[in-house]
Structures are given as C-alpha cells and as structure tokens.
Amino acid sequence: MSTHAARVPRAGISLQVRLRATARSEWVKFRSVRSAPATLLAAALFVLVGAILMATGYRNGWATMSQSERTSFDPVYTSLSGIELAQLLVGALGVMTVTGEYASGLIRGTFIATPQRAQVLAIKALIFTVAAWVVCTALSFGAFFIGQSVLTSPAKHVAIGDPGVLTAVFGGGLYLTLVGLLSLFIGVLLRRTAAALIALFVLLLILPVAAAMLPSKFSSNLAEFLPSNAGGQIWKLPQSGAYALSPWQGFGVLAAYVAVTALAAFVLIRRRDV
C-alpha cells in the first residue's frame, strides 16, 4: 500500500503567477465555446449591413430632404447606426459570459479551482473587454468606410480626417465595449440570464422611450443621462446646442454607470454563496 504524500503547494508564488494561471484558464473557457464568435459575427452583420442599408436609403432620398434635414444630417451616425441593434448582441454576450456559468453550475468548479473570486471576475472582464473592443472597433471602422463609400455627392459625406470624425468612429467601438462590460457586471448582480437580459433591455431600450414621454422639461435633462443616450454621444458628430453633454462627457457618464455596477459586482461576488 503506497502512501499519498501530503502535497505542499509551490512555495514563493507571486500574485503575477497566480493571475497568469487564472487568465489562461479564463482564456481557454472563452475560446472553447462558440457563443462568443457566433454573437460577435451576428453583431458584425447588423453593423455592416446596417451601414449599407442606411447610407443607401439617405443617398437615394437626398433629393427629397428639406434644407434643415440636410443640415442636421450626420453621415457618421448614419454609417454606424447598426450599433443601435448590435449593442443588444454585445450586451447579451457580456451577460452570458457570467450567467452562463451560473446556469450550468460551472461557476462552482471555477471558484473551487480559484477561490480568489474577485480575481476571476477581473480577468473575465479583461478578456471580454479586449475581445469586444478589438472586434467592435474594427466593425465601427468598417461600417464608417462602407457608409461613406455609399454616400456619394450630392449626399453629405465626410472623411476620417474631418473634425470629430475619428473620435466618433473610435467611439463606436468604445461604446459597444462599455455596454458589453456594463452587461457583464449586471450579469454578476442578477446571476440569471433572463433577468439580466431584461434589465439590460429596459436600461438600453425602454428607459429612453419612457423618459421621452415625460414632460419635456424633465425628459431632456433626464434622458440625456441615461446610459445609452449619454454614451451614444461619442459615436455621433457633435451637434451645436442640441445636447449639453459633449461626446467625452457623455462617454464619461456611461463609464460611471459601468464603474458603479462593477463596484457592486465585486463586493457581491465575494460575499455571496454560490
């Protein structure tokens, strides 16, 4: 009968080594299921096809547009408007990155292997952020160039070097990434896929509509600070006087929503039983 020697974990482990192991594990998980590439592919379809359809529509209808419509026409927003739909997909991916593990019970295996729960969440969020940002920024640029190539004169179009354009096109990728990250932390708070998706849709789609129904004195002020409206400023060309928040201020408001949700998520994930 052999005797199993009591194992002593390797001595002198630095946080860096531990973090690298967690990152490798989470990366294996991220790339070994199809949900991420499938969702991002669907998002790509919305963004790129949306650019073609919207730009084509405005080019064909340009002759019938009034002067004020032509003045307020935003060729960047028109190219990127697929983001309005793609944000739901990127959001769903963020939610399911977390709730998928809760639904299957895999989260227990994850925390048995890595009891440092905050570390797991931080690495998960990091991997999601990098993957979402790379893909969504590429999509944003792709949609911009497709849109501008369709919008030929006399329709208004812009070049990437024109004032505010580069910020807006970069902003498209940043906006989608932050929406996804917000969703990921909502997923931690609610733990159930259906509940988190509903919360996300209410936040992104229903609240802006509901706010618009309030008396205008409140609605414009309130609506401006909703996550989608505030964050959305960064992927539009700034319109004079229409909005109080500048692109980066609006983006900052969205980032603040993410930060608050993240804080709650980090506190709760350490305290709650799984």
Next chain:
Amino acid sequence: MIEAQGLTKLFGDTAAVNGIDFQVKPGVVTGFLGPNGAGKSTTMRMILGLDLPTSGSVTVNGCGYQGKVWPLHEVGALLDARSVHPGRSAYNHLYALAAANGIARSRVGEVLEQVGLTSVARKRAGGFSLGMSQRLGIAGALLGDPGTLLFDEPVNGLDPDGILWIRTLMRSLAAEGRTVLVSSHLMSEMALTADHLLVIGRGRLLADTPTAELIARHSDARVLVRAADTLRLSADLRAAGAQVTLEPDGGLGVNGLDSVRIGEIAAANGHVLHQLRDVTASLEEAYFRLTGESVEYRAPGPGQQGPGRGPGHRPDAKALEVAA
C-alpha cells in the same frame, strides 16, 4: 484531513447546518450519511469555500479553503456532475481547470484515460450521459492529484457498472493514504464503501463512528420464527420474557431471547417450527433509528406510519390475538 468546529449555516431562520464538529481522517473512506435536506451538500460547499459559514469554521489541512492559492493540488471535488458548459469539450473543460492551478496540460489526458473518457475527449460535454458526466466530474477532481477528495452523491443515477467503478476508485484512493469524504443518502451504498460514518440529520451530527460499530450499537439481535401455531408460540415466548412482534409476512420477530433458548421453549411446549433464524440488523435499520426523527420531508405512509423503522414500529402480536 478536514476539520470542522462549531460549523453553522443559517438560511434565514433555518439552520441548514447547526454547530457541528468533526474530523475526516486520511487513509479511510468516510461516509457522510443523511436524508435529503440534512445539510450534507451545504457542509461540503462550506468545506470548499463556496458557502461562507454563519459561524464556526472548517479547514482542509489546517487552512480555510478561501486562503488556498492552488487548491486543486490539495483538494479535489465532485459536486454536481452536470456542472459543465454543454458546448465545451471534455478536454477543454478539464484543460481550463488545470490551467487555473498551473497543472500540466499532459495531466488532462492522464485523468481522461483514468476515467475511461479518452475516446470522447473532444466531444461536447452536453451530449454526455449521466454516467459519462459523472466520470468527467471525477476526472476534474483527480486533476491535481489531491490528498483530499470530496464526492457529493457520486453514485446517483449510475448503472451497476458505474457504481462498482466509483466504489472501487474511492477505496483505492483511501488506500493510497488520501482523505476521502463521500456523501450519500443510500445507507446500503455506504455500508459497502465507507469505513467510517458521519451521520447527519436536520443539520446536527447524529453519529461519528466506524461503520461496523454503528451497526452493532444501533441494532439489537433479533430472531425470526415461523411456527404452525403463531398465536400460541407468541404467548409462550412472551411468558418467557421476550418482546414479540408480528412480521408482515406472518412470522414472529423476537427480541430478548436467542435462537437456542427459543428452540428449547418451542420443544418444551410441543411447537412445530417452520423456520428459526437469527437476523443481523442492517445499516439501514440503524440509520432509520438514528434519523427517524430528523427526516425533513416525508410522505405519510399507509396507515399514517412512517417508513419502517425497526422492530419497535411493527404491529404487536397482541393486537392480532385480540382480533382473533
């Protein structure tokens, strides 16, 4: 070695685990036995740092689970076999776990081989049968070659082959000097697998003894007799100081007299005996006696009688006499 001190877990006002102390020692299989809802899984989750105790503490090798940096090298656990992303292959599921603890990738192939899943390593785990999922879960527990292993209801839903395989595996892991804790609500299974038992009911520890001792202590010697004239024999035995109960099959269960004495009494009174047999109480009986009062959810049985709970609950032969 697993040690719990005053371990308590409250869910609202209900104590799922109520101040229990125990030690699980290496080298033997320790069975964690109790009815459904007794607190077994909650205790296991606290050992693994998933649930935080309301009060008290539990440690593995002298250290709380949440303080461990590479826990899979020390502790392996099988909780719910279905805790796998259905779209991920068995190989990648294990590789993700291994990577989280700096375990060499080659180890994944080794444990898959050990549990017999090599041929389906690249298949999606969502398509696995319960038996295969159970094997995958056990492969995960063995990844870090840990000195402590926890199995929560490992034989649930398995076919006889699978049950035998798990039983053999647990016994060999303990024989290698590892600490093995297995929970179950099946006393018959524990009688075959566990050397030592922790019996839990309604969150309290009811027994902490070697399996053999538990059976011996919580059962008394009984003799089963069948005779041509059941009623007269029953009266004669009772006159000699025995407690007699009527068995459902018409025989008599006798406590307080051994089979030698019963034979002599029968001969002296001219009885015709059809059968005279010593009955060794099963672990099941011992278990029912221990947990009889602590079963959380129970359907009323026929005639409002709970599940059979030892000789004391059988209808008395006297009732039969009155009826006759």
